[in-house]
Amino acid sequence: MRASLRALFAEAVRAVSPIVAMPLVLPSAPHGRTVVIAVGKAAAEMMRVVQARSRGAAVEGLVVTRHGHLPLTGANWPNVEVIEAGHPYPDDNSVRAARRALKLAATLEAGDRLLVLLSGGGSALLAAPVPGLSLADKQAVTRALLQSGATIEEINRVRKHLSLVKGGRLAVAAGHAAVTTWIISDIPGDDPSFVSSGPTVADTSNLETAREIIARYGIEVAPAIHTALADPANETPDPDSLGLAGAETVVIARAADSLNAAGKMAQALDYQVTSLGDRLQAEARHLGASHAALSRRLAKDGIRRAILSGGETTVTVVNKAGRGGRNLEYLLGLAIALDGAPGISAIACDTDGIDGTEDAAGAIVTSDTLTRAAALGLDPAAHLAQNNAYLFFEALGDLVVTGPTLTNVNDFRAILIDAEA
Structure with a gap:
């Protein structure tokens, strides 16, 4: 698998x-x-x-x-x-x-x-940067946005006006x-x-939209950012x-092209394909848990299945020193919720080859992931709570490392079901 x-x-x-x-x-x-x-x-x-x-x-x-x-x-x-x-x-x-x-x-x-x-x-x-902003200002607001749980569309609406x-x-x-x-x-x-x-x-957004996003996520920004987002000269x-x-x-x-190609391959491997679409956006760990529940339900009919999905999840960072990535958090949330269900395995990777800021595209989860983790003294819930999913999968040897793929349509996820759970 x-x-x-x-x-x-x-x-x-x-x-x-x-x-x-x-x-x-x-x-x-x-x-x-x-x-x-x-x-x-x-x-x-x-x-x-x-x-x-x-x-x-x-x-x-x-x-x-x-x-x-x-x-x-x-x-x-x-x-x-x-x-x-x-x-x-x-x-x-x-x-x-x-x-x-x-x-x-x-x-x-x-x-x-x-x-x-x-x-x-x-x-x-x-x-x-627009007049009045420094590179350091742009770096700080980018970091705050990426760690806030905002979607990529929301993040880019702010960026456009700076x-x-x-x-x-x-x-x-x-x-x-x-x-x-x-x-x-x-x-x-x-x-x-x-x-x-x-x-x-x-652009279809405006300065007011950008200000609302900053407020919605409670993002603390430099005074220069507030000034820039209030200046009509910075309207797109x-x-x-x-x-x-x-x-x-x-x-x-686009991501749909990736899913279609993978779906044809899965069918050739004798899997019945269920596509959840290429637009999924949610907190990574929550989406993983949701997909685990779906997989366990579908596994009961005894049919070999491939569940495919794409999109871009989000991660709310609580540990700024953590080492993770949205695909890795998705997988750890999935593994915890699967709780060793037999016959179910999964991969989640960023199609650019880099998940977050680490060197892995993503990782693989198998039915014995939690058993192997326990043997190594790894606490999956603690690793997830501290945004350390990379360290968890690194210790298991389950990271997928491809290097840069020189393309990018965002996340690719596949769950294979080969036996009743």
């Missing part, structure tokens, strides 16, 4: 890789230059595919990706600058990358084209040039305005703004 679970995850990742998902024909400029800006965890691989499909034409542009998320073959292309920046928290390179992207877009004229290749992670990788590049501002910088954006979506529901905080997509551009009006945006890969 471990091999089957790993195979399902590998197929889910393959189905949304840039080489599979990206169009075969690249859009050309109406009359002049085409500039390609790739941002996100899949940025370098997306640029590699562009280079391969450019039919020998020179490609000019910029790649901004997370530290360590470059192809094994390297990322050395003439006329393309490559910047590795911080994630999940922006760093100095994130600021440099945002300024470079804005400057490059501003060189375009009527008849030129800006092709933007977006994937998850760009919100941290491109950081251009940035000079997000919320459509990169498209506005391109002026009269044609703007095309291809997106590998890591957002439940696949709203393109939230992927990497939508640098080329019109109108959808009819130059650059945004007429911009073309296409989602080329």
